[in-house]
Amino acid sequence: MKVAVLGATKGMGRALARAMAARGDALFLLGRDPAELAKSGQDLAARGAKGVGHAPCDLETPETFAPGLAAAETALGGLDAVVVTAGLFATQDALEADPRLLGRVLDADFTGTILFCEEARKRLLARGGGTLCVFSSVAGERGRKPVALYGAAKAGLSTYLEALDHRYREAGLKTVCVKPGFVRTSMTAGLPEPPFAGDPEGVAATVLRAIDRGTPVVYAPPIWALVMLVIRLLPRFVMRKVKF
Amino acid sequence: MTKLLSGWGRIGVPGREILSEDLERITKGAVLSRGLGRSYGDSSLPPPGTLDVVATPLADRILAFDPASGRIRAEAGLSLRELHRVFMPQGFFTPVSPGTKFVTLGGMVAADVHGKSHHSTGCFGGHVHRLKMRVADGRIVECGPDLETDLFRATVGGMGLTGHVLEVDFTLARIPSPWILGEGERIHDIDAFILALKEAGKTWPFTVGWIDCLSSGSAMGRGILTRGRWATADEAPDAFPREPRPLTVPFVFPEAALSRASVRAFNALYYRQPLGRRGIRHPDQFWYPLDQILHWNRIYGRRGFTQYQCVLPESAGIDAARRFLELLTSKGGASFLCVIKDCGPEGQGLLSFPKRGISIALDMAVRDDTQAIVDALNERVIAEGGRVYLAKDTFTRPEHFRAMEPRLPEFQRIRRLWDPEGRLKSAQSVRLFGDKP
Incomplete structure (x- = not known):
């Protein structure tokens, strides 16, 4: 498989790229820091990925999207899948205290990600189809106190991805919306750990299976599907009371 | 509430891990880094008054x-x-x-x-x-x-x-292959054990012994010697060895679970285990038998445990191990993991632990008399010209460590050259090397 990954240098993106490398997929890395991309490229090559190139691409800079994806298509000699694991995160308290940071997070996780996906969609459809796998979040499943702002951006993103799947599946574009629960990464380091926390390696295995099968929505770790089902069913008066 | 950070021995101090893929960023101004926290004592713990230590496991490319x-x-x-x-x-x-x-x-x-x-x-x-x-x-x-x-x-x-x-x-x-060719042998006492260990070392690249340090008298130091080498491609199975699924110790055991009687019973059974013939061993089973049980450190109870590991130099003579075990049994240092290893020449590291001789390592649940036992063992080790392993140590006194380690002043001299203000330190360096917290 020929895959372009935005966000492979860290966390779940790193683990997913490694899982792909281990089975010999060809990878092209997109991200902000060329030095970091080069190091991750070395790592993935040592783990079995074929010819790992990289190009700059930043969710906060939409002008980088088309050149980044074009570089990937050229280097890989085609494109079967585009994966987006990048995104910005901050706690609710930090976002409420700093409107500039809030603007950046909403911009990167909603507008930026969707603009990037639109570019990827056009390129994949022009090739006759492919897979677009995007990391949203369980934070977008229900309006909840600790993720009111981050969750709003992710809810919008999830809705877009659902519609994309409905609209273009027949034309050959498979959209995979990943909804990670709490996963132990540097992004969540220091946050209190809820039950059912997962590891990036487990998430990677789950997501890779979903990409291969074209599963439109995947929770990772899978138990979070059940957790979120319960949370979606809770009446509003309960949601006002609880902390999660 | 301040969270506790501990080594593998589960004796905690207030502390917090700073985790990131970007080590260059998080090590700026940090006093100490730690990896997976498998050193037993306080080597990877922050000095008193500091909470943050860098944790490296996410930087793994x-x-x-x-x-x-x-x-x-x-x-x-x-x-x-x-x-x-x-x-x-x-x-x-x-x-x-x-x-x-x-x-x-x-x-x-x-x-x-x-x-x-x-x-x-x-x-x-x-x-x-x-x-x-x-x-x-x-x-x-x-x-x-x-x-x-x-x-x-x-x-x-x-x-x-x-x-x-x-x-x-x-x-x-x-x-040559991912499999081990190994064999085991029951040895009836400590003197025979040391001879067998040294003999095995002449032809086998990997040797290790487990000894029953509760047995006494003529059976003192009886145990099982394991020898191994990588299997050749001809000897090895075709299949690649799959990582075994580990078991987990799900909760912290009560202290009473590890009584002298239960350890004695375990050791007697372990000594009599069927050894099997010389044959192919799974690499995980050979190298990492304890990794098959996740969180095995929980069996030692709430107060945690320490591992005492020392090297007894060749110069101390073949009787040194017997003298050590006699002292250990007289002090009642019950343990079911007592591992004995053959050490070659000293390495280049200034505080590197091994030197030519025999290394003995044993686990002890922390009890009221643990400090006294460690003190007594340390005095014996000093008399033999040996030393303890910092990666395992929690209880050694600074004066004992200085007596064991003539290389310490040179280590400290170089350390001061690179760190004149004494910024880098750990709970262990404050305890043993006189660093200011």
């Missing part, structure tokens, strides 16, 4: 690999488990392995780890070409056996006190 020579450069947080997962299928293994795969490269350098192969391959530091480090003044420097030699010698085995290891460049060992 392979940065370069040459399949022709086996030379590899990787970030300090890469674990042995992951290293083997990637490179065993390609015919490579770490040149030196400790008794667990849940260690990082940085930790292996800091403790200058040794293992079943010490008599044949020495310590890990002997296979390192370059270290990239952040030193106390904030600079990033490279050192090696031929570059900034003093810094390198002080860092290998220096318990992270000379700087934060960011990258490690070393050479992997080529293996």
